[in-house]
Amino acid sequence: MRAIVIEEFGGPEVLTLAALPEPEPGPGELTVDVAWIGVNFVDTLARSAGYRVPGLPFRPGVEVSGTVRATGPGVTGFAPGQEVAAFVTDGGYSEVARVRASTAFVLPPGVDLRTGATLPIVLPTAWGLLHEVGRVREGDVVLIHSAAGGVGTVAGQLARSGGAAAVYGVVSDLDKSEHALKSGYDRVFTADTFDTDVKAATDGRGVDLALDPVSGETFHRTLAVLARFGRLVSYGNAGLDEWQISRNDCTPMGISVGGFSILALAADAPERLREIAGRAFHAFAEGVVELPVSAEFALEDAAEAHRLMESRTTTGKLLLRV
Ligand SMILES: NC(=O)c1ccc[n+]([C@@H]2O[C@H](COP(=O)([O-])OP(=O)(O)OC[C@H]3O[C@@H](n4cnc5c(N)ncnc54)[C@H](OP(=O)(O)O)[C@@H]3O)[C@@H](O)[C@H]2O)c1
Structure with a gap:
């Protein structure tokens, strides 16, 4: 079979097409004839910085859609030919x-394979951030960074449907604001001034809930615009920087800081992930959220997809086609 392999970390050019033996399913596993592959920011971090990569050579890609090819020992509820979307770890x-x-x-009724590849990571992530960790409530004012990307597009809509009174997004360039404004956001700010903009928009009060996939300075500036009893959920380090806080950062305003990792959830608590994914997919099937695909590439052009994602000009979801 054809597959993309990384022999060394680096730019998009290290994504190389290789011929590999087809995998067989082990106990509790399926093999899937892949139709579409979701491109995630974490794939670019794995390629360039070795993020969550156990060793080289490495094969990127954490979500696919396709048809079940074979089922391994002990698998129930799946049969060859069924259309599925799935997390992938190797x-x-x-x-x-x-x-x-x-x-x-199994894909929800009415969801085709192309759409199916957009769902496994983004939908449960956005749901988990807002409903499980962030505990969004009726009337909350919500701030979401990377608002126009995959997770941001869905999170804006889920915040709105979760009862938020106002949803503010942050992007690196206002060219992306039109997309965000169609995705549940009331207003969109740029990363350089978001903190003063948020304070101005809320008459100095700040936000009840903020979602941060950037970390570093962005995290600290976001912490500073939380309202009393505000919650900040950290779920990525796109800025390749970390954060650190002390008790005094939280106690005076009664602030909570939480974290979330869909990949850890998939690895450690798949039954909890199924629950969250079930709710998120239901919202998708009901039309509560949409996730437009803004570009698709052939599998062998994976490097082009990474270049585009790293240009920070994309909105919605990127896919690879097999
Ligand atoms: N913890 C989890 O479970 C989990 C799950 C899925 C995704 N994530 C994280 O959520 C974020 C969105 O993921 P996605 O796959 O949907 O990607 P995406 O949002 O479609 O694309 C990447 C986003 O990162 C922002 N970005 C790129 N380079 C950046 C940099 N150097 N500093 C700050 N921001 C940068 C871009 O927004 P702007 O250019 O507008 O700033 C862009 O929206 C990523 O950070 C990803 O790692 C976490």
């Missing part, structure tokens, strides 16, 4: 993927 950028049955999902 190389989704492939013609055939080996996935755990516990983190594969």
